Amino acid sequence: MKNIAYILFSVLLIFVTSCKDEETIYHTAARPGFAVGEQYEVGESVTFTDATIPNEGTKIVAYLWEFGDADKSTSTEQSPTFVFKKDGIYLVKLTVTDSNGLEVSSQKEITVINPTTPDFTFDKKKYVMGDLTTFTDATTTKSGTTITSYLWEFGDEAGTTSDKQNPTFTYTEAGAYAVKLTVTDSYGLTASITKSVTVLDPSQVIAVQWSSALNGVVKGIPSPALAKDGSAVYMLASAGNGAPATLNAFDVTNGAAKWTFDISVGLHDAEPNVLVKDVFSSPSVGKDGSVYIVVRDLQSASAKRHLYTLAVDANGAKKWHQAVGGNVNLYAITPAIDADGNIYVANRKNEVFKLTSSGAVTELASTDCPEVTGGISLAKDGTAYMFGKGNTGLYAYNTSGDNKKWLYNTDFGNASDALTGTLRSASVTVGNDGTLYSVIDLSSGAGAVIALDPNGSLKWKYETVGAIPDGGVVLGEDGTVYANGGKASGSNGAGVVALGSDGSLKWHYKTESDAQTVPLIDNRGYIHFITADATYYILKPDGKLFSSQKIGDSTASSPVMDDKGNLYVSVKKDGADVMLCVTSEATSYNTNSAWPMSGQNPQRTGLQK
Numbered sequence: 001m002k003n004i005a006y007i008l009f010s011v012l013l014i015f016v017t018s019c020k021d022e023e024t025i026y027h028t029a030a031r032p033g034f035a036v037g038e039q040y041e042v043g044e045s046v047t048f049t050d051a052t053i054p055n056e057g058t059k060i061v062a063y064l065w066e067f068g069d070a071d072k073s074t075s076t077e078q079s080p081t082f083v084f085k086k087d088g089i090y091l092v093k094l095t096v097t098d099s100n101g102l103e104v105s106s107q108k109e110i111t112v113i114n115p116t117t118p119d120f121t122f123d124k125k126k127y128v129m130g131d132l133t134t135f136t137d138a139t140t141t142k143s144g145t146t147i148t149s150y151l152w153e154f155g156d157e158a159g160t161t162s163d164k165q166n167p168t169f170t171y172t173e174a175g176a177y178a179v180k181l182t183v184t185d186s187y188g189l190t191a192s193i194t195k196s197v198t199v200l201d202p203s204q205v206i207a208v209q210w211s212s213a214l215n216g217v218v219k220g221i222p223s224p225a226l227a228k229d230g231s232a233v234y235m236l237a238s239a240g241n242g243a244p245a246t247l248n249a250f251d252v253t254n255g256a257a258k259w260t261f262d263i264s265v266g267l268h269d270a271e272p273n274v275l276v277k278d279v280f281s282s283p284s285v286g287k288d289g290s291v292y293i294v295v296r297d298l299q300s301a302s303a304k305r306h307l308y309t310l311a312v313d314a315n316g317a318k319k320w321h322q323a324v325g326g327n328v329n330l331y332a333i334t335p336a337i338d339a340d341g342n343i344y345v346a347n348r349k350n351e352v353f354k355l356t357s358s359g360a361v362t363e364l365a366s367t368d369c370p371e372v373t374g375g376i377s378l379a380k381d382g383t384a385y386m387f388g389k390g391n392t393g394l395y396a397y398n399t400s401g402d403n404k405k406w407l408y409n410t411d412f413g414n415a416s417d418a419l420t421g422t423l424r425s426a427s428v429t430v431g432n433d434g435t436l437y438s439v440i441d442l443s444s445g446a447g448a449v450i451a452l453d454p455n456g457s458l459k460w461k462y463e464t465v466g467a468i469p470d471g472g473v474v475l476g477e478d479g480t481v482y483a484n485g486g487k488a489s490g491s492n493g494a495g496v497v498a499l500g501s502d503g504s505l506k507w508h509y510k511t512e513s514d515a516q517t518v519p520l521i522d523n524r525g526y527i528h529f530i531t532a533d534a535t536y537y538i539l540k541p542d543g544k545l546f547s548s549q550k551i552g553d554s555t556a557s558s559p560v561m562d563d564k565g566n567l568y569v570s571v572k573k574d575g576a577d578v579m580l581c582v583t584s585e586a587t588s589y590n591t592n593s594a595w596p597m598s599g600q601n602p603q604r605t606g607l608q609k
Contacts, residue, residue, distance in 0.1 A: 032106040062097035087114040115142040174201040206549040210255030220280030226602035259316030285603035320359035332425035336376040336606035346372035385428035406456035413441035415469040430608040441467035460503030466493030507543030518598035522586035558598035561589040
């Protein structure tokens with residue numbers, strides 16, 4: 001054991017002695033490094049720039065780059081380029097060898113993103129069961145990259161898929177569906193996006209948002225009008241159920257009563273004994289927000305009975321009134337308003353009046369005017385159109401020239417099927433080209449939709465089974481003519497007819513209950529109408545039923561729609577007259593239509609667009 005220890009000590013002594021006798025040389029490795037960006041796209045050429053600093057007196061003799069991809073790609077160039085074919089985070093490593101044979105490494109992370117961004121759109125915000133849903137690819141990618149395949153998953157229970165770029169699909173059940181699009185590009189990379197599609201049950205589309213009781217009762221065909229700013233809906237009511245005749249204003253957001261204007265009290269400064277009972281007309285609204293109505297005084301002294309036109313401001317205060325005829329009757333006259341704010345009314349005593357927005361009144365020369373019961377509509381050239389009682393016909397009056405233009409009464413019936421006696425309440429629609437459209441009853445007892453030239457000559461006539469003394473026509477964007485079908489005749493009448501601009505039948509949607517009010521067209525081109533039994537129908541432009549719901553017991557009110565798609569109408573329900581606000585997935589009335597609703601617009605001005 002002592003011998004072994006002695007030997008080890010001797011060796012150590014020799015080693016220490018040798019170090020002292022020779023010069024000491026230290027070999028230090030280079031400081032490796034490289035420059036590269038942090039993020040690139042798949043397919044982009046990435047340049048790695050060597051930034052290694054060799055130790056003094058040495059040089060770099062070898063480079064080894066490891067790019068971290070699945071193929072374990074490498075390069076021995078000093079500053080190579082490389083193309084990544086898949087997105088991800090890559091750890092790139094550079095190992096350098098210097099002239100002393102020493103190796104040292106440096107590494108960095110870079111991110112490679114897929115330049116292909118999948119996306120798609122669909123043609124509506126919401127659909128209903130049975131709608132054809134169109135999906136449109138909106139995928140974007142970089143130049144030189146192409147999409148080689150599409151996979152759509154529609155999210156239905158059957159797991160339906162499609163490999164088309166822009167597929168269509170029909171959902172048969174209501175719900176929210178997660179639709180997924182996966183695209184594959186020319187690098188073999190895939191990317192996906194998922195969006196939700198809402199499909200509604202048509203039977204659940206129509207919803208009553210609020211219902212508010214009217215003061216009084218509704219008689220004849222009064223229909224609501226909207227405030228100029230859309231904040232209120234106005235409706236007239238006759239005296240009844242202990243209430244006087246009133247003009248009612250409701251808040252459109254919740255149906256709360258904003259104010260109630262007692263018409264008789266409002267006229268007491270004209271005649272202390274004024275008593276307004278029956279109101280058959282509808283209000284209209286001027287540019288300044290004034291509400292115009294025309295009413296009849298039914299006080300006992302008949303010699304003092306006058307018709308009055310009133311202007312009521314947006315706060316429910318009377319601005320002015322004017323007498324527009326004495327000891328005379330009145331029916332379904334809605335004051336028409338021209339572009340200058342002038343108001344026109346007529347009565348059943350062959351009289352037509354023009355009033356300014358400040359209340360100045362002029363009686364126009366109108367000795368040839370019939371006993372007016374329906375209207376008024378205005379063309380932009382100043383022509384007023386109105387219907388007379390029974391078979392007296394359709395009258396055109398030149399308000400600018402203060403004279404009659406023409407009277408059309410060919411084959412008119414006597415309006416015996418009208419809502420009130422033989423008092424025809426139909427209104428005239430004026431197209432962009434001046435063509436006049438309306439509905440009538442014929443001497444045969446049938447009905448007809450008619451189109452007249454501005455000079456009063458007949459362009460065409462489409463006959464219906466049921467008489468149509470009440471209601472009117474609305475126009476689609478494409479010129480389609482939609483009219484209420486009037487009286488039901490078994491299974492062959494009523495409803496709505498759709499006609500081409502030449503009067504040819506496109507379709508007839510029939511109902512068992514009478515259709516005596518004017519239809520309405522929404523932003524989608526869907527047709528809304530309400531039958532006498534207060535069933536609210538919505539039809540697609542092809543005449544197929546979109547939705548229907550009974551919203552009351554009866555009605556003779558033509559609906560109005562605002563620019564948010566809310567529909568307002570008066571119905572009788574459980575023995576009371578109420579105002580309803582109803583939604584249906586519409587977002588507005590059809591602003592591109594020449595005449596989308598009764599009175600042409602939500603203010604019921606009756607003026608040609």
